[in-house]
Amino acid sequence: MTDSLYFPIDDVTGASIDTDRTADYMELKAFFSKDSKALVSDLASQAGIGAADDEEMESGEGEEDLVSRTVTRIENRGEMLGASAYPFSLDKRGEILTCEFDRDSFGHTAYILSLVLSNLKAVSPILNDLHPSDQEVRQLRKFFQYFATAALAAEIHGPAWSFGFPRPDQSGFIEKLTEIWERLGDGQVSPQRGATTKPKDDQVDVFAARPHPDRLPGFLLAAAQVATGKNANQKSLKGHLDGFKSRWFLPPPVTAFLPYMIVPFAKTNNQFPDYVRVMGNVLHRLRVPRRVAEAAELVEAGETIEGYDQLAKAAAWIASYQDRGRTLT
Incomplete structure (x- = not known):
């Protein structure tokens, strides 16, 4: 062997x-x-x-x-x-x-x-x-997006949606975005002039949030890019999310989007500060598995973590x- x-x-x-x-x-x-x-x-x-x-x-x-x-x-x-x-x-x-x-x-x-x-x-x-x-590699990349969704749910301690294309429920971009924002209640989904008519995910692979019962703005709201390829360092959402808001909402959400990068690689301590400067908050191999383990409590409490039902298939593989x-x- x-x-x-x-x-x-x-x-x-x-x-x-x-x-x-x-x-x-x-x-x-x-x-x-x-x-x-x-x-x-x-x-x-x-x-x-x-x-x-x-x-x-x-x-x-x-x-x-x-x-x-x-x-x-x-x-x-x-x-x-x-x-x-x-x-x-x-x-x-x-x-x-x-x-x-x-x-x-x-x-x-x-x-x-x-x-x-x-x-x-x-x-x-x-x-x-x-x-x-x-x-198999294509399937493994899909699996990792579902694990990333669970990890971000635990990180934010709230519901999370697998938004990257293709989505697990096969929904369209506007359909899925509307579903998520019906839960969050800050801003109104409304594609603006000039936005593509056939969007896939506009670089956002996972949304996770921790809304308050009053449904008012000003809560934890994370948007993550999930990258499993060699060019992961070139996929930062920092600088992109303001455009995402203005392109797909009117009025746009008041709540700030927290940019995250989720990768399977193990980043060194020396690399990490600059990686965060460029990418925003980072979940890597020395963070993702622990957060995934923590997500079980959210699922048991009935919280939404889209794609969580696929984790058992990944374990079997x-x-x-x-x-x-x-x-x-």
Whole structure:
């Protein structure tokens, strides 16, 4: 099985080590392993083999440093997400990574789905022979939008709608926008002159809100872009939402739209401040699964989270994908 994954040697040699990529490699290795375990020491072995055909590793970035920094990143992921959302654990000595994927856990499913989407061939070579088919990739992107909807619902602590095209209920743009604003009650949906007559989603993939019982403006209202491709950094809603309001409403909502970007990738602490400057609020792989796990309470309370009924299908696919990968030797 392990030969079916590609060790990302280009990310561990040269000027810097991409510990997110090496951590992903270890997690995928444990996920597909028949005993659900991966030896951290294999990182050093793989790096040594790869480096033998390359220039000598930069000073301070040898095999031991690679292992140490990867272990630290894995530990950080576990601390950020907790057991309900992170399906892996390290032993006390930091030598063995174990996959503890619970097939009934939507938090775990959200993490594995994000892990797979982060390593599609357009982004990373790791999945190699275990790469999903093109048809499966399209379905995985749809699944991620539903997980993003659940995550934003928990983030705002209110109803959420999957608005990205195509919508799960197959509704039209104006029809769906009207349905949402009948619940929110701030502004009136009314396409303005010059607006396209065949809109899809006008770059908004998820709406979530926490309206007050008085139905007056001035409540939490989030609009999110969901991006799973390599060009996610180019899809900010900041600067777009004022135009969205003036294009599709009269009078427009008084309530401010909170821009969100939701991605399956794991952003580093150093990257995060500037990413937020450009994108607005960000939910990434170290936030989405935890929020998805929290969304269960909203569903149990009867709150609207559109697409939540699709999460079980995603969990079933992830379980099947794991079984399929484990048959490869």
